[in-house]
Amino acid sequence: MHPTLKSQYTWFHVVGRFSTATEALAVNGSALAVRKFEPIMVQPESKTPDGSYFLSSLDQAIPFTMKTIHRYEKGGDNVGDVLKQALSKALVHYYPLAGSMAISPQGNFMVDLTQKTAPFVEAEADCSLDVLGDVRIPNPAVTNKLTYSDPNAKNILETPLLSAQVTRFKCGGFTLGVGISHSLADGPSGMNFINSWAEIARGKPVSAVPFLDRTLLKSRMPPRTKYPYDDFVEITDTSDTEQLYQKDPMVYKLFSFDPEKIAAIKKLALSDGKLKSCSSFAAVSALVWRARSKALKMKPQQLTKIRMLADVRSKFEKPLPQNYFGNAVVTTAGLATTGELCEKPISFAVEQIQKAVECVDEEYVWTRMAFGDTYRPQLSSVGTLVISSWTRFDYSMSNFGWGNPSQFGCGDLGRELCVFMPEGEGKKGIAVVLVLPHSAMNTFEELVQI
Template sequence: MAKENGKSEATIAITRWEPVLVYPVEETGDEYFFLSNLDQNIAVIMKTVHLFQANERRSSDDVGQVIKGALAKLLVHFYPLAGSLTISSEGKLIVKCDGHGVPFVEAVAECAMEVLGDISTPDPEKLGKLVYTDPGAKSLLETPLLTVQVTRFRCGGFVVGLAMNHCMVDGLAAMGFLKSWAEIARGLPLSTPPFLDRTILRARQAPKPEFPHHEFDDIEDVSNLAQLYTSEPLQHRSFTFDAAKLGRLKQMAMEGDGPLESYTSFTALTGLIWRARTRALNMGPHQKTKLLFAVDGRARLEPPLPVGFFGNGIILACCLCEAGELLDQPLSFAARLVQTAVRGTTDGFIRSAIDYYEVTRARPSLTATLLVTTWTQLGLSSLDFGWGEAVQTGLVDLPQKEVALFIPVWKESKSTVVVLGLPAPCMEVFQELMDF
């Protein structure tokens, strides 16, 4: 089942108060905060909204004050988020702990929250009103590392909207931050204090990349994909894969030449989306196409990253082949490539990737590339600031046109929603390929 973004049927009128800056309630230490090489290439602003329905036993009239007060206490533990981004003497991103503060905005909506509907598909026009962005920021370095907007709706429900720089957190670190925030709002101690020291992910003193790092390969655009994206409007849709459909997909992935292998839902689904997107974009047979996907390296490193690690612990795994080969072979071919890339994400590979960036300062090329990221294991529905657990979480927009996001179906752990954008004519082809 596909869902498409579009104009909101109902107009959402939002009244915002002026932003106030929230500071840690206690003095914090360091002047500068180190960002690892895993943080450097993902300095994009991620805008998310978290929806909480009305609680019959507790008014939301003071929700803004409660969440703001909890944030001031939380920033003592997560103080780098109150700083600002700058460039180090090595030419890398680093956080200056200058007490810049976190912009915090309270707002009210002249409607009930149900007007938002299903927010699984990004909708910048509608959901963008629920997130505050600093109008004075002219560059990424001037953009706050975190902004917060709490919007109360007429029904008593509210939305917490965040704009957070990805260089500060990956999905697991962001969820740890949010859960800690919610614990303080509920008057509880932190169950998992953050581990802030990212120097444990420094490059080796004599960097030694030991693996090929095709994630950084530049690909020639022989299929004129850039022209396609500029000539056609980008359309976002979400596709739901319930347990039965995922079961059929995993069975399809095991059909083909060679011995049967068992594939995870992620492996089979990633292979399917890569092939379908390649066909929908009508890539030429000799067009190289790349698949990148985030793998959590926390437990793969030796020793593993400490519990509560606050930063990016993800590494980009890569598959690369010609479009013709990808499409001529059965789904099992793509699934096997994904599985091999996952298994290859070892401590040695991660250390090699960190060193590769140290030597080259390369950025992953995204030509003819699909970048998959998944939220299915984050436990988003457990977030509770004291008015009950979240009822929906969504992304305002996808950070890059090459991104596909896997998110859980709310309260249904065995179902997955895939969200992506494609040029409009290509999206029609893609949707047909999702019917099986």
């Protein structure tokens, strides 16, 4: 909400509860029209700390909103009220999410806790959930309809740190669209918040009370760097890949790898005897890295990078407290030319991934933070693939009283990002979600067939 309007709101108070214009959108051959009501500014139910809230160096690096959509096949007429009231209680535990982004005297991001509110929107769709199809596959136009974005926010400082939208469908089901600033939460932290909110909605106590003190990850002074950090190597676009992105429309797709397919990739990776073992993550990541590089028509000499997000909560000699709330992930990277990836056996790509993962320990975390604080490196490039694994996220606990979500997905993807999600019975498979230019996606689909 625009800063000049914030003072007009109190808990559950709305100025002018009228519906916005309804817009129709064709999805899967059917029309999706969503009518949104004005946001209600929800406050923590009871008093929470004031002042400012520290954000670590790991939090500083990712000041953008990550959006997720949760699909529920059943709901009730009171779903909006239940979730709204439960959110007010949840914000007592997760009060930083109700603050606003600010700049510290040192020029870093922090959270201002002067006024604590989060926008909550109720909406109605004129169709059934079936129109949405598979919500694990991002559709930015659908995401805009099922999540809330403050139209008055001009920059990151004016963007809500948390927003929520409940959209009821004619079939009786509903979706919950959540936007959380990545500076406030990584994947595990965000999922813990959603699950805690759901517990409260069911009348249960919060089972995973968040640990909010982020000064545990305050950078060491003076900063000490140690590694060359493949993660920070700048890549030049020698293959005119950027032109392909500009020319072709973007296509989002999901590829399913069941245990049999994963076993086949592992067998191939181990067949030349150069590796002693191969994890499911490394096998699928290697396949995707090679196929994507080929599909984007990268030249043999083109340098490529695979960046992987690693949870470091257990990497410290004294592990971070259980339920640490904040960003406790770092990226680690492997480098290779397209020629090396495509001409050598897949075991080569797996080996680069394994080396990158194995180097992440406590010293890596501290010195990598120091490198980022000191040099502020640019990480984005067309030759980079970022793997974010959500396979361990327990979204099945997000039961607000009408059953577990039938699906859960990210609202959008950056063009470098590839998300791994749990798939199939026992969640032993991997669903790979990514976006590519249309022509490259067709080639990629052929290359990942096992």
